[in-house]
Amino acid sequence: MGTFRKGLLGGFSGTVGTVVGGSWNGIDYMRSRPVITKKKTPAQDVQRLKFTLAAKFLRSMKQLLMISFKNASSKMTGQNSALSYTLKNAVTGVYPDFEIDYKMALVARGSLPNASSPTATAEGPAVRFNSQSNEGLGSASGDDKAILVVYHPQSGSSYYTIGDAVRHDGTALLNLGVLKGQEVITWLAFVSANGKDVSPSFYTGKITLG
Numbered sequence: 001m002g003t004f005r006k007g008l009l010g011g012f013s014g015t016v017g018t019v020v021g022g023s024w025n026g027i028d029y030m031r032s033r034p035v036i037t038k039k040k041t042p043a044q045d046v047q048r049l050k051f052t053l054a055a056k057f058l059r060s061m062k063q064l065l066m067i068s069f070k071n072a073s074s075k076m077t078g079q080n081s082a083l084s085y086t087l088k089n090a091v092t093g094v095y096p097d098f099e100i101d102y103k104m105a106l107v108a109r110g111s112l113p114n115a116s117s118p119t120a121t122a123e124g125p126a127v128r129f130n131s132q133s134n135e136g137l138g139s140a141s142g143d144d145k146a147i148l149v150v151y152h153p154q155s156g157s158s159y160y161t162i163g164d165a166v167r168h169d170g171t172a173l174l175n176l177g178v179l180k181g182q183e184v185i186t187w188l189a190f191v192s193a194n195g196k197d198v199s200p201s202f203y204t205g206k207i208t209l210g
Helices: 042-059 062-068 078-089
Strands: 012-016 019-024 027-032 091-094 097-100 116-123 126-132 145-152 157-166 171-175 183-191 202-208
Touching: 042 062, 042 078, 042 091, 042 097, 062 078, 062 145, 062 157, 062 183, 078 091, 116 183, 116 202, 126 145, 126 183, 145 171, 157 171
Parallel strands: none
Antiparallel strands: 012 019, 019 027, 091 097, 116 126, 126 171, 145 157, 145 183, 183 202
16 A cells, blocks of 8 residues: 655655555655566466467358257257357367367267267268258257258368258258369258257368369
């Protein structure tokens, strides 16, 4: 606490707000209060690096996650819910060499059943998704909209469509001519026709486009 020596308009000693007052050789002075910077702990460095990695992976899927993760948590946005899940389940490795385990990552999450035995293969510069329709299993319906997701790790870009095919079709194509010859990561999921329920995504593998 500061002390005024000559009333409100006089010099003072000690700390008042963000300034420090004092006197030297009979001359009053005032300087800014020093800012104390807390040193980051190793645990904070670890968490910060994990957060950066997970956020980079999900950043290009923001609009998708608002739909595909919207029911995963009532207290968070779809993007934040996906980020929380990824941090807990899909970041692997030892500091500082963390990486995303794409097999464990989800790009959609909900209670709607996914399709049976989904696969993804390269079909020229496109990805062909195939699955066996399991309409009638639980809440699965033939008109559930397919969510096709492709992630390009090298650029941090994602490509996806919703509703270009339905569960009953058993097949769907996502054209990616801009990524010809590139290695990509793929997932398949479904959202109900009314948009109220989503399936957990199924990792359909890492493939190289033709």
